[in-house]
Amino acid sequence: xxxxxxxxxxxxxxxxxxxxxxxxxxxxxxxxxxxxxxxxxxxxxxxxxxxxxxxxxxxxxxxxxxxxxxxxxxxxxxxxxxxxxxxxxxxxxxxxxxxxxxx
Amino acid sequence: xxxxxxxxxxxxxxxxxxxxxxxxxxxxxxxxxxxxxxxxxxxxxxxxxxxxxxxxxxxxxxxxxxxxxxxxxxxxxxxxxxxxxxxxxxxxxxxxxxxxxxxxxxxxxxxxxxxxxxxxxxxxxxxxxxxxxxxxxxxxxxxxxxxxxxxxxxxxxxxxxxxxxxxxxxxxxxxxxxxxxxxxxxxxxxxxxxxxxxxxxxxxxxxxxxxxxxxxxxx
Numbered sequence: 001x002x003x004x005x006x007x008x009x010x011x012x013x014x015x016x017x018x019x020x021x022x023x024x025x026x027x028x029x030x031x032x033x034x035x036x037x038x039x040x041x042x043x044x045x046x047x048x049x050x051x052x053x054x055x056x057x058x059x060x061x062x063x064x065x066x067x068x069x070x071x072x073x074x075x076x077x078x079x080x081x082x083x084x085x086x087x088x089x090x091x092x093x094x095x096x097x098x099x100x101x102x103x
Numbered sequence: 104x105x106x107x108x109x110x111x112x113x114x115x116x117x118x119x120x121x122x123x124x125x126x127x128x129x130x131x132x133x134x135x136x137x138x139x140x141x142x143x144x145x146x147x148x149x150x151x152x153x154x155x156x157x158x159x160x161x162x163x164x165x166x167x168x169x170x171x172x173x174x175x176x177x178x179x180x181x182x183x184x185x186x187x188x189x190x191x192x193x194x195x196x197x198x199x200x201x202x203x204x205x206x207x208x209x210x211x212x213x214x215x216x217x218x219x220x221x222x223x224x225x226x227x228x229x230x231x232x233x234x235x236x237x238x239x240x241x242x243x244x245x246x247x248x249x250x251x252x253x254x255x256x257x258x259x260x261x262x263x264x265x266x267x268x269x270x271x272x273x274x275x276x277x278x279x280x281x282x283x284x285x286x287x288x289x290x291x292x293x294x295x296x297x298x299x300x301x302x303x304x305x306x307x308x309x310x311x312x313x314x315x316x317x318x319x320x321x322x
Contacts, residue, residue, distance in 0.1 A: 019198055023190035030183045030311075038176050041319035050320040057315045061308055068186055068304045078131055085139035089146040096150055100157050 026067045033060050108293065112199040115291040127294050134298050138305050141268075145309050148261045149316045155254045156321060162250035167321030169234050169244070170258065174225045175318040178218050179310060185214035186307045189300050196296040201289055204296065208280040211303065215273045222266055235259075258317055265313060268306050275299065 008016070037056050040049050066072045071082045113123065120126040156163045188210040195204035229235060233244040236252040237259070245251040279299060282288060 015198060019194040020191065023187055023194060026190070027183060027187040030186070031180065034176070034179055034183065037315055037319060041172065041315075041322050044322060053315050053319055057312060060311050064186070064304055064308045064311065068190055068307075069301055074131065075128060078128075078135055081132065081135040081139060085135075085142045088139075088143060092143070092146060093150050093153075096154065097157075100154055 022067060026063055029063055030060055033063075108197060109199045112197065112289045112293050113291075114294050130294055130298050131301070134301050138301065141305065141309075145261070145264070145312070148257065148264070149312060152254070152257055152261070152316050155250075155257060159250035159253065162245075162248045163254045163321050165248055166234075166245060166251035166254045166258075167318065169229070169232060169255075170318050170321075171225045171228060172318050172322070174221055175314050178221050179314045181214050181218045181221070182307045182310050185211050185218070186304055188214060189303045193296055193300045196289060196293050199289055201283070204289075205280055205284045208276060208283065208296075212273050212276045212280065215269050215276070219266060219269060219273075222262065254321075261313060261317065265306070265309055268309070272303060272306055276303070 033056050037053050040053050040056070065082060069082075071079055074082075114126060116123045116126055120129065188207045192204050192207035192211060195201075195207055230241075233242055234255060235241060236243040236245075236255055243252070245255075276299065279295060282292075283296065
């Protein structure tokens with residue numbers, strides 16, 4: 001069992017950097033997007049702020065799905081499953097809101 | 104997973120699979136099939152929250168003013184941090200760094216527990232403010248606004264269901280950490296960490312949707 005904390009060789013450090021780059025960048029991007037949403041929530045700068053907030057959330061969800069959950073690199077059938085889930089949600093939300101918003 | 108796994112890291116093939124690759128594929132597909140059902144469950148709750156806002160805008164905004172916005176925001180940061188530690192555990196498992204992987208898993212469980220503590224405090228503050236309309240023996244703060252009950256009750260259903268998923272996730276994670284600390288684990292079950300990681304990231308994803316839909320857009 002290897003301990004990554006003590007006495008890392010330059011080879012190990014390079015390996016660590018290569019493996020951690022993506023998770024750390026995703027983490028920073030998610031925090032930045034959350035900061036945008038919190039700032040929008042606190043200030044509510046214009047009437048349709050909610051639309052921008054939901055757009056920011058969509059980017060956060062896409063980041064988690066594609067990068068953290070690695071859908072981008074999964075085989076086609078797994079990609080299809082993940083897309084289908086959101087497709088059904090889109091039908092559920094789309095058809096229901098069509099009714100409520102058109103009354 | 105784009106890189107070849109080092110020696111001593113992999114999956115022991117179960118006899119009903121033709122190959123390790125097929126076994127990994129089946130496990131990933133299986134967890135995704137389940138996550139989709141979970142997604143539909145939470146999506147229905149979030150949809151009802153949006154409808155409540157459309158049908159009763161004043162009552163929903165009034166009720167949402169009582170939510171602890173900053174605790175919700177801090178909890179979102181906590182879960183994003185836990186997603187980072189979970190991703191690190193997955194990467195450490197792929198590198199064959201077992202001790203680092205176990206520590207990252209424990210950090211993930213600790214962050215999950217911190218989320219639940221903050222959520223518990225939020226519920227306690229709600230109780231103190233008489234914001235629990237489902238308690239028959241306790242007067243409700245917004246009794247003059249019956250429609251606000253819809254949003255507040257929905258808030259409790261959605262957040263407690265999420266908390267239940269997180270609690271279950273922490274329990275499974277701790278059990279798996281105990282197994283993962285044993286010698287030879289990474290040679291037989293490395294993909295368990297990846298499959299479990301999908302569940303943890305999904306819990307994070309649900310909260311990332313819940314926070315704006317319940318706390319932010321109703322302000």
